[in-house]
Amino acid sequence: ISRGLGSSATCILAGVIAANRYLKKKMTTEEIYLKAVAIEGHCDNISSQFFGGLTLSMREDDRIFYRKANIPSGLLCTALIPDFTLSTKKARAVLPETVSLTDATYNLSHAMLFVESLKNGQFKDLKYFLKDKLHEPYRSSLIPNFDRIIQKAYDLGAYGAFLSGAGPTIMILRKNEENSFKKNIQNYLHTLEDQWKAVDLSIDNEGTIISQD
Incomplete structure (x- = not known):
């Protein structure tokens, strides 16, 4: 929560x-x-x-x-969840009231390429399409070591790394078969002053299922 x-x-x-x-x-x-x-x-x-x-x-x-x-196979999400919270209200308060046309078109072009690449299983360039100018530069200031964690994820071979929603969770997109990633990123997180945990999340293409049990 x-x-x-x-x-x-x-x-x-x-x-x-x-x-x-x-x-x-x-x-x-x-x-x-x-x-x-x-x-x-x-x-x-x-x-x-x-x-x-x-x-x-x-x-x-x-x-x-x-x-x-549907998202093609081969992709796994790893959520990096800190022990501190960040209310949506606080995360919204740091955003600017207006954005420039340049930043808006930057994000729009990146978002379209991200969606198309994700749909088609073309994951290798996701790190470029996930670059953002509308909210991460402002909200990341509320999350200690944000830039360092993002860079470490890429150093370990992640396809993409970004702020999940309003934060403070950082979401990683990575190869499904890369078994050492979670251990390595968790070891790095242990060196930081805040407590973080890495949780693997499989891709769900089904959505909500109502069980009879």
């Missing part, structure tokens, strides 16, 4: 699904999704957690649009 991992969206989505089953409302998949988005207030985290895989979503007036693509 308060680590940039979408816990609020997870709780909201679980609550809507549980209420639907308990009250026997028989809402459709689309209705469950839209209800959760309405409660959360924005659709990005709800979309990824409900549908799985790589999701893109947006709101236009009163409509929600989303698209999903």
